[in-house]
Structure formats: C-alpha cells, structure tokens
Amino acid sequence: MKLNLESLENKLAWESYRMPQYDIPAMAARTKAAPTWLHFGAGSMFRAFPAVLAQRMLTAGLTDTGIICCEAYDEELIDACYRAHDNLSLAVTLYADGRLKKEVVGSIAEALTLGTDYDRVAEIFAAPSLQMVSFTITEKAYPLRDNDKNLYPDVAHDMENGPKGTQSLIGRVISLCLHRMHTCGKPIALVSMDNCQNNSMRLRWSMMEIAYAWKAAGLIDDAELSYLSEQVAFPITMIDKITPHPDPKIAEHLAADGLEGMTPCVTAKGTIYAPFVNTEQPQYLLIEDNFPVGHPPLEQLGVIFTRSDIVLKTAMMKACTCLNPNDTTLAVYGCLLGYTKISDEMQDKDLVNLITRMSEIEAMPMVSDPGVLDPHEYLHEALAVRYPNPFMPDTPQRIATDTSQKLATRFGVTLQGYYDSPLPKYRVCKLKYLPLALAGWLRYLIGVDDKGEAFELSPDPNLKMLQKHLEGIKLGTEKVTEAQLYPILSSKPIFGVNLYEVGVAEKVTEYFRELIAGPGAVRQTLHKYCGDN
Template sequence: MTLPLSNGAQLPQTVRQPGYDRTALKPGILHFGLGAFHRAHQAVFTQRALQSAFGPWGIVAVNLRSTEPVQALEAQDGLYSVTVRSEAGDRSEVIGATVDWICAATDGARVLDYLSRAEIRIVTMTVSEKAYGLDPVTGGLDLSHPAVAADLKTPSTPSGILGFLVEGLSRRRNAGLKPFTVLCCDNLPSNGKVIRRLVLEMAERRDPSLAAWVSEEGAFPCSMVDRIVPAATDETRARAARLLGVEDRLALDTEPFLQWVIEDDFVDGRPAWEAGGAIFAEDVEPYENMKLRLLNGTHTLLAHLGILNGLDYIRDVMAVPELEAKARAHMEEVVATLDPVPGIDLPAYIDQLLARFSNPTIAHRTIQISLDTTQKLPQRLLSPALDALAKGEEAGATAYAVGVWMAAVRQRGDCDDPRRAEVLEAATRMDTDDPSASFFAIPGLFPPRLVEARAWRDRVNAAIRAF
C-alpha cells in the first residue's frame, strides 16, 4: 500500500498527520522548486500555520525542469512524510499542505494561469543560487544566462524563474490585480533585495511602466532559512515504510532543528507561519550573515575536507577530532565579522551547529554540499574574508577553507559546478610556486581586493600544499 491511504486504512498513531480538512484547502501560495528542502521546511511551516489558523494558503508546487517529483506527488495526492531523526529516535509526520503540482517545462501555461489568479498571493522559491541569472560582478542581471536570454526574447513563454515572475506580474497588472509577494528562500545575502533588482531589471527591458508598477506596488521580503535536509536514499524510503506501514516515494529525513526568519512585508496577507516558530523581523540581514558565514561557510569547508579525506558524510568528517577542530576554529574566527544578532547567543549557536553537524543519524553527503561552490563562495567565504582583512586581521580561516576547496577539486579531478570547465582548467594548471594563481585568474570569481591580498593568497597556497 502507498500514500494516500485507501479502503479505510489508518496510519500508526505515532505518525503525525495534517490537523485540518485538506478537502477545504484552497491555493494561496505558489512555490518554485519542488526539492527536498522546500518539502521539509516551508511546507512544514505552512502545515503548522494551517493547523493554528486555517485559511486559503494551500501550496501549488512547481518544478522548473524535472517531471519526476511532480509525478510522484500527483500519485500520492500531494502527501509525503518527513522523518525527524536524532539520537532520541525517529518520528515521522505526513505533510499535506500541497494542493497542486506542475512541471513548468511541460505545462508552463498552467503555471502562468496560477500566477494570474487573485488567490495566489505569495510566490516562494528554492531554485538554488545559479538559477537566477545573477551577474556576480555587477550584482544585476546576467544577460548571457541561458534562461534570462531566452525569457527576454520570448517573454510570454518563459522558462526561467525570473521570466515566470515577470510575466506573471505583467498579467496581473493587465488584469487590474495586486502583485503577488515574492519571497525568496535561497541562500543569497539580502535575497529579497537581490531578487527585486533582478525582477525590476528584466521588467524594465520589457516595459518600463511594468517595472514602475512592480517597484511601487510589489513586495520582496528578505528571508533566512535553515534546516539540514539530506538527499533521500533507498534507506530513507525503507525507514519511512517501517514507520508509516505504507510506501512513500517522496519520504525525507531531516534534523530536529528548524528556523525561518522573515521580513514582515507582504502585499496581501500571509499564513501564520509564526505558529511553526518563524521569526518576523524588521532586518533579516544579521540572521542571514550568521547563517551564511557560520553554517554554510563551515559546511563548504567540511564538505571539501571530506572529499580530500575520502569521507562520504559530514558526520564522518566531524568524527575525526582534528577535522572537527578545523570546523570550530573556522567559526570562532569568522564570528568576529558578524554584527550582534537579536535574540542569538553566538557562542551557543556555534556549539549548536557543531552538534548538528555531528548528528549520527543524518547522512548528509559531502558531494551534495560541494555542488555549485563557485556560486556559494562569495557569501560564505569571500565576504567574511574581506571584512576580516578590512579590520587588519589575517583572515586565515577563510583562506584555509578556500585552499581546501582548490585542493579538493585538484585531487578529485572533477566538480559539479556552473563554471566547471574554468575550475577544472585552473586545477590542471596549478603552479608549484603559486598553486592558487590559476584559480584567482578565473574572471569575476574573486573580488579584486582578495586578488591583490598577497599575504592572504599565501595562506590559501599553504592550505593547498598541506594536501
């Protein structure tokens, strides 16, 4: 038997289920990026909100490319399970906040139809940093990005995230509707401001009056999201089957920790996400920097230490005392680049992160975390390096982490990255005297201040030579 249940079958009482009438749930949110993180994070928060204050906030889940998760969700009537794992044991919950599911690559017209409806009041996104077409040098629209170029050429039939947002907003303006709130949940610093700029630039190229309307009427709140969600495996699905008593093709494992910080700036209402523990703040940036620099930056370091040492999972890296010490040393240095974070004890946060990374029940692959590193370096490692150098500090921890990445690419002889060809060429051209030089020559990857920082680059080289 599989989800959904039929013929009166019941799930075990130990499994939490949606505490609201799913048949009465109407669409209110459209989400781009039907991946594991969304399903174990925003959808969980929305389920909590619906259980606390029911309303028309069902999720329309859209995947831009792959049809597989859409088909799986359809087969299970939008239901799937999330299993929270810790040393205290496993507990599973069935999530039912999703009311429709679409693959944009095969049914873009239906996506645009939803975006044109008044009932869709919020559009959320977890599509990864590389999907937006962000020029790392200017901070604006990258006109050479394939999806950006295509959507500027044929705006009425978009394929990329920005194209769908702008065309959807255009149709709403033409229909006399309010814009939807655009809520980015990807790991970009000041993500709401970044997406606002990109949307306005694309809209301006289409129709300056559209850009003016979006600028005046729209909302792009910043947000910070946090939860460790490993890619699902056969073991994940087998565990869910034991806990549920039925098969779940979309089963996920995750950790107990769950965090969402959101700027409270919405055009037309929102769910009661605070019921799930979401924090609404006037300024999200301190929380973003904390998470990007301490959690994500250390994750990037640990992932590449794992690759260099033949360790498949973050928990395996943390089980090696000298590697765990590298993680702590990194965070204890980088924390000095942060401003105070309201309500957060930063030393305690570091201890909590180390415990999360060490969770023996969470199988988070080092290769998974190493994906798209060139897109992640600026916010995770290079920005804190610049801030530390500006204070007259050595910034040795960030130099070490960057060197570990370069050494891992060289040793592995491969990477999964949008700039793969350039990165692999740099790895093959490593010079004995200055092994990082070929990486620093990659156009637009490193800020000029770091390229010119000879002492910092020497520390990068020392890290490379250590391996």
C-alpha cells in the same frame, strides 16, 4: 500500505505517524478556489519546511487553505513524487538520539508544472486572495548570464520578444505578475527562500533587468513597469534547515512499517527523490515584513517577521560565520579524506579543531550580530548538535556542489572585514585556519584523495576553468608557481576579494604546497596545524 488518500482511511496502519488533522479534499478544494500561497520549487526543502509550516497552520486552525507548488525545472518530479501519491508526502525528522518523528503531510493542495500547467498557474496569479509566492529554486536559477557574461539563450529570447511566449523562469514570473496586474490589479510579494545572500533582491534585480529591457524596446508600457517596480514586493529571508537527499536507510525503515514504493529514485535530470524527505529538527526562518496584501500567519509558528537589516544580519551570521563556512570546509576535506557522512567527520579531531577554531577564533570577531539570534548559541548548536547527528545522512559530496559560487559569501566577507579593520589584532596575516580551508578547496580541485586515488568531483559550473588553471599539478609536484595560481586566487567573482590584495594568497599557496606533497599530506598538514598540540 501505500502513501495515498485511500490508504489513510486505515487509521490503525498509520498509528506511529503524525497525521493531518483536517479534511484534505475539502482543504484542497478551498485552496484551489481561493489560493493564498504558491511556491516554486518542488524539491526536498519545500516538502520538509514550507509544506510542513502550511500543515501546522491548518492543524492549529490558523487558516483553512493549504499551499500549491509548481516545479519549473525538473517537471518529472510532479508526476513521480506528488501525483502518484495524491500530493501527500512523508516528513521524517531525525534526532541525534536516534528517534524518528514521522509525519504525513497533506497540506499540498495542487502540484503543477510551469510548462504544462502554465494556464493554471496564471489563474492562481490572478486570484485576489493570493498573498505570497515563494521560491526554493537554488541560487543558480537567479542569474541571467553565464560566467562569460553572456545571456542564457532562454533569457536572450525573452529580452527580445517580451512578455508573450517567455521561456526562462524569470521571464515567466514577470509575465505572470503582469497578468495579475491586468486581471485583479492587486500587489503581490515574491519571497525567495533559497540559501543565498540577498535572495529575494537577486530575484528582483533579474526581473527588473528584463523589465527595463522590455520597456526600452517598447514591449511594455510605463504602467506595467511601474507595477513591477512598485507593486511587487521582494521580502528577503534567512532560511536554515538541513535537508539531505532521501536516505535508503530511512526507506528501509518505512518499508518495515509496511509502506510500498519508498526506494529513492533519480530523474532523467539527476534529481534524487522519494515519497519521503528526511531532515533535522532545528530550523530557522526570518522574513522581511514587507507584504502589501498580507501573509499567512506564519509568525504563530515561530517564523520571525522583522526589518530587512535584521534579516540580512542573520543571513550573514549564518552564511559568513556560524554555519556555511564550516559546511564548505567539512565538504572539501571530507572528500579528500574519504568520508561519506558529515557526522562521521565530527569524530575526526583534526577536522573538528579546524572548523571550531576557524569559526570561534577567526570568523566570530567579524560576525554580524542580528540581535534576534545569538551567534554563539547558533554556532554551538551547529557544532555540538547538528553536525554530529549520526542519523542525518548529509554527505561532503553533496555539500561540495557549486563551491566556487559560494566562497565569496562564506569566506570573502570575513576576509574583507579583517582587511578593513583598523585594529592590529585583526590583521589578515594572523589568520591561520581560514586560509587552510581555502587551500583545502584548491587541493580538492586536483581530484585525487589523500591516498592518491582519483575521485569524482561534485558538479560546479566553473570546474573546467579551474582545473585548466591547475593543469599539471599533481601529488608530489614540488614547484607550484604564483603565475599558475594567480588567476584563481586573484578572482573577486570567486572569493569576493582578491586574495593577493587582502594579503592571504601567499599563506593559501604555502598551505596548498604542503597539501599536495604526496599521499598522506592532507592528514599530515591538518594534524600539523589543527592537532591538539
């Protein structure tokens, strides 16, 4: 039993799976002829969410075309994960009671690589039927510069050479938009679905910086610049669906069904992939209603199209209060305490108390209430349903990736809110749990767990710089000077605020000293401040 179109003909073998209720080859042919939705980023989030949404629309008869995906970074995925299976995928939804919902997703009409299939991608951009180009390329793909403010080499090349022969993803997207201008002449919406604040606007800022450089150098004309600035829309989004790496246990379950080739693999670039994705049942997607040539009827599936300010408030509610700060806190302390699953951490009373009190007592007073989702209900679902789900194999180690690039949003916004508040009850000096979370991240950077054993830190572009500042600090270090921590704790790029200026650096330092006192100090400190008593 293989995951391909031929195998789907044996209906009996797939009786425990939800199957596509449409003619897949016919759908693919219609989509290729008149594409409406192109997506960049062929990873697990795409297959678990946008591709499933496309399937729902096809099943309900809301559309007769599917979705096309294009991978621009790890192109090995396309051959290994898509073409090897006739562009079919398996979406496995994991419920907290142990149920699995297994679905064959057939809505992906084409799977392309930007490098080898650029001409085909250009054809798609030129199609008058195209309404939306979406992205899940991770927040690292949007900046044009490294931490030293230097242009990345491929971006520098594009800045100098113009729209022809672009090398960077952002440069290529601009060139494709200009190709659309010169072919069909219609507008287009570019929609980031990455989990970062102002996601589509980040895409716009990067694109327009390059475009203005091209205009200044005479590489594009006024009409082309005008098209990019006025005819390309950038609707912002708030997306939320936990999609961990493929779990070997799910692979075993699928193999027991008779499916071949389900074992997760790793590409040369380090991407973990499998023919299936495992994901949770809760999901949220809000999109700014700014589509100059319309959009697929996603509102029929519960996707909320609304004003930009409501989307931004919802994104801030999630990223600054109800979910992402808890993600980071569980990630760093989970690594320190030897946990390998987030759900297992939710059996740890000290950690549960830490994230519950941090979010309910300290972060919630500064929450951005969007009106369309209740912050308290959203937080309760995260704490009571999503995190404790023992069948969601998400790991602290995965979530700890790139933490230095996430702290400004996840903690800095709340700290700034306290700093700006005129109310005495909202003084920064009264914060207790939020500083403990930040101190936990500093303790994590030492690379030694609470038993005193070294562990591998998750990838982070700032890791070498951060560890250099912390050089010489180890378990049992009695003197940690302000001068040593100042470059980190005063960094606005990292925290969004200068922790000394807002008045929380001293408490973070105090907690950090307790956390490095010796083996067992992490548990002792957590219990001291987060125990039931």
